[in-house]
Amino acid sequence: DTGVSQDPRHKITKRGQNVTFRCDPISEHNRLYWYRQTLGQGPEFLTYFQNEAQLEKSRLLSDRFSAERPKGSFSTLEIQRTEQGDSAMYLCASSSRDYTEAFFGQGTRLTVV
Amino acid sequence: DAKTTQPTSMDCAEGRAANLPCNHSTISGNEYVYWYRQIHSQGPQYIIHGLKNNETNEMASLIITEDRKSSTLILPHATLRDTAVYYCIVNAGGTSYGKLTFGQGTILTVHP
Numbered sequence: 001d002t003g004v005s006q007d008p009r010h011k012i013t014k015r016g017q018n019v020t021f022r023c024d025p026i027s028e029h030n031r032l033y034w035y036r037q038t039l040g041q042g043p044e045f046l047t048y049f050q051n052e053a054q055l056e057k058s059r060l061l062s063d064r065f066s067a068e069r070p071k072g073s074f075s076t077l078e079i080q081r082t083e084q085g086d087s088a089m090y091l092c093a094s095s096s097r098d099y100t101e102a103f104f105g106q107g108t109r110l111t112v113v
Numbered sequence: 114d115a116k117t118t119q120p121t122s123m124d125c126a127e128g129r130a131a132n133l134p135c136n137h138s139t140i141s142g143n144e145y146v147y148w149y150r151q152i153h154s155q156g157p158q159y160i161i162h163g164l165k166n167n168e169t170n171e172m173a174s175l176i177i178t179e180d181r182k183s184s185t186l187i188l189p190h191a192t193l194r195d196t197a198v199y200y201c202i203v204n205a206g207g208t209s210y211g212k213l214t215f216g217q218g219t220i221l222t223v224h225p
Contacts, residue, residue, distance in 0.1 A: 004156070033211050042200055042215030043157065056212065091156050095211045102211045104156030 004105035006092050012111045013082055020078045021108045025094030032075050035091040043091055082112045117201045122220040131188040133219050135201030138182040145206050148186045150197040191223045
């Protein structure tokens with residue numbers, strides 16, 4: 001297993017466009033998390049799935065954001081009508097009930113111009 | 114989750130021990146102390162965690178005070194590759210695990 005994989009690694013988009021990111025967690029990990037990290041700050045929690053169920057969403061996740069995890073495997077995070085304030089690193093992590101650590105991907109860096 | 118306080122930055126000479134402090138005075142009895150680090154342009158990486166006993170693994174040691182209000186992460190022989198932001202996080206674990214509340218962390222710079 002190569003760990004948590006995120007695609008794309010970098011995305012530049014124009015303001016107002018929609019973007020979608022993909023996260024492939026470690027096989028058999030039933031929990032999947034999305035975080036956002038802006039420059040100079042620690043990652044901030046966005047949302048969390050257990051299998052295919054989205055169990056919690058942060059208030060940071062506005063109506064323009066939607067996340068899915070069909071079949072409890074990979075997950076997508078979509079941002080509609082992007083704004084310059086959405087520019088950040090979007091991190092995905094996964095964990096299993098049997099483990100005590102979250103494994104993070106390398107992130108997708110979004111730049112909205 | 115309880116709030117943590119860490120120094121903004123620290124320096125360490127290569128080969129020396131790096132001791133990173135963390136205050137978590139409002140920690141609850143069921144909350145663990147976790148340490149993660151983030152090397153530039155990478156995702157955070159788990160280092161170690163503990164409840165009340167001191168812990169050691171191949172990466173580091175974690176010393177938690179008896180009252181659990183503070184802890185210290187020790188990197189016994191720091192190398193240049195240990196230069197990173199180190200985050201101390203308090204988390205209840207179990208079903209809460211994974212929803213981690215990161216602060217701003219400590220920027221550790223290891224010098225040759």
